[in-house]
Amino acid sequence: MRVAAALLTLSVLVTGCAAQGPPFEKAYAPPDHATIYVYRPYSYACSLLRPAVTCSDDTARIGPGGYHAFVVPAGQKVECSVESSETADKVEIQAEPRVYYIKEQFGWGVLTGHPHLNPMDADQAQTEIQSCCVKEPALP
Amino acid sequence: MAPSSGATSPATASQLPAQPLPFKGRLADGDPSELPPSVALSLSSNSIVVFSYREELTHDEYHIPLWVSWIDPVTYFGSPLGDYGVTAFASLSVTDGDRVLGDYTAKVHVSKSYNLYHEPTHQELEEAARAAVRAKIDQKLHNDADRLAQEIAAANISGTIGR
Numbered sequence: 001m002r003v004a005a006a007l008l009t010l011s012v013l014v015t016g017c018a019a020q021g022p023p024f025e026k027a028y029a030p031p032d033h034a035t036i037y038v039y040r041p042y043s044y045a046c047s048l049l050r051p052a053v054t055c056s057d058d059t060a061r062i063g064p065g066g067y068h069a070f071v072v073p074a075g076q077k078v079e080c081s082v083e084s085s086e087t088a089d090k091v092e093i094q095a096e097p098r099v100y101y102i103k104e105q106f107g108w109g110v111l112t113g114h115p116h117l118n119p120m121d122a123d124q125a126q127t128e129i130q131s132c133c134v135k136e137p138a139l140p
Numbered sequence: 141m142a143p144s145s146g147a148t149s150p151a152t153a154s155q156l157p158a159q160p161l162p163f164k165g166r167l168a169d170g171d172p173s174e175l176p177p178s179v180a181l182s183l184s185s186n187s188i189v190v191f192s193y194r195e196e197l198t199h200d201e202y203h204i205p206l207w208v209s210w211i212d213p214v215t216y217f218g219s220p221l222g223d224y225g226v227t228a229f230a231s232l233s234v235t236d237g238d239r240v241l242g243d244y245t246a247k248v249h250v251s252k253s254y255n256l257y258h259e260p261t262h263q264e265l266e267e268a269a270r271a272a273v274r275a276k277i278d279q280k281l282h283n284d285a286d287r288l289a290q291e292i293a294a295a296n297i298s299g300t301i302g303r
Contacts, residue, residue, distance in 0.1 A: 048204045052225055052251050059227065059249035061202060085220045085253040111219040139227055139249060140198045 018042055019066030021134040027069030034074045034095035037125070038102045038117070039067035041132040046106035046113035052139065053104060053117070055080040059139045062104055067133040080117055087114040101125030161281065162289040165189035165234065176274040178281060179232065189241070189292055192233045195273065197266055200225045218255045224262070225251035228269035230277050234288060241291050242284055246276035 019040075029035045036055050042065035050061040055070035056078050062068055072078045074097040081090035086109045093100055101120040106113040120128075158177030164184035167175070170193055172183060179191055203222035209215045227249045234242040250269040252260040281288075 048208060050202050051223070052249055054249055057247035059225075061200075083251075085255075111214050111217055139200050139225065 018047070019063030019134050019136055021066065021136060023134055024067065024130045025135065027071060029071045029097075032074050032097055033071050034078070034093070034097055034100060036070040036072060036078065036080060036093065036095075036100045036102060037067055037129055038062060038070065038080065038104055039125070039129045039133045040064055040104040041128060043106070049084070049106065049113050049115070051082050051084050051115050053080065053082045060136050061139065062136050065133055066136040067129055068136045068138065082115045082117055084109070084112055084115055086110060086112055089114075089116045091117045091119055093119075101129065103128070158278065159282070161285050163187075163189060163285075163292045165191045168192040170194075174270075176230075176232065176278040176281065178278045188236055188296075190235045192235070193277075194231050195270065196229045197269060198227045198229075199262070199265075200227065215256055218257055220253035220255050223251045223253040224260060224265055225249055226262075226265040226269040228266075228273035230273040232277050232281065234281075236292065236295050239295070242281070242288055244277055244280045244284075246273050246280065248272040248276060 027035050027037070038053050038055065038060070040062045047064040050063050052059045052061050053068070056072040058070050060068035060070075070080070072095055074095045076095060078093045078095045079090055080093065080102055081088065082104065091102055099122065101122060103118045103120050103125065105116050105118060107116060108114065158181055160181035161178055164182050164187040165179075166185055166187045166189070167183060168190050172180060174195070175191075175193055179193065183191075201222065201224045204220075209221050212219065215221065227247065229245070229247045231243070231245045233240060233244075248269055250265055250272060252265060254260060
């Protein structure tokens with residue numbers, strides 16, 4: 001009984017950090033706009049960190065197992081960035097009216113994890129994002 | 141790019157010295173001291189061009205659960221415990237009578253992490269967000285300033301001929 005309770009508590013603690021929301025669905029983008037999916041596959045390491053990811057004007061906090069679709073005007077350079085107290089990373093995209101994928105991953109830091117943004121190939125990213133991630137809302 | 145710990149702000153544009161616009165305008169309403177710098181430098185009470193400027197701030201925050209922080213040794217060495225954020229949205233319209241000459245919007249999110257020993261003040265974050273969003277509006281306005289100046293000059297000429 002105690003073992004079962006401990007396992008239940010442990011599972012709640014571990015899964016409680018994961019993002020919660022509706023499963024992946026394709027975002028609607030008007031013509032002449034690009035869609036940038038930023039996603040973060042679940043990983044226990046750094047799962048309590050949710051730094052704000054900004055693409056163009058919009059910002060979202062993406063938890064482990066979450067994604068956010070940024071819809072931005074095409075024909076201009078778009079910067080996606082993420083910062084923590086120790087480091088920052090950014091990706092620049094010359095936005096065309098198509099879909100882009102960026103994976104957010106965390107590396108080791110001194111006192112806290114270091115977030116990284118990695119542009120991904122569409123083939124790999126499409127499979128990953130559909131299997132791993134739930135939708136995260138944008139910040140107001 | 142980051143001015144300080146965990147701050148997300150496009151500081152490059154705000155570091156440029158403000159320059160007045162090639163035309164003058166009057167402020168529809170609001171505080172002249174709370175404007176994008178180039179608009180503030182281009183005010184004239186008797187101009188036919190009108191500036192309408194609006195800012196909105198929204199706060200957000202994220203905290204690592206307290207029980208984790210308590211048992212995590214790095215907390216006591218100054219590891220971040222979460223962060224505070226401010227989103228600033230600004231809109232500026234430039235009008236000449238009923239005619240809208242230009243409409244510009246910008247949105248900026250600024251966040252700063254806090255730890256056991258230090259946390260940013262709301263005022264500090266708000267000021268950073270306001271400065272960043274004003275700089276963005278300034279940049280958009282300067283990119284469009286030549287077209288605006290031409291439209292205003294053309295309107296002035298046709299207004300003179302019409303009289």
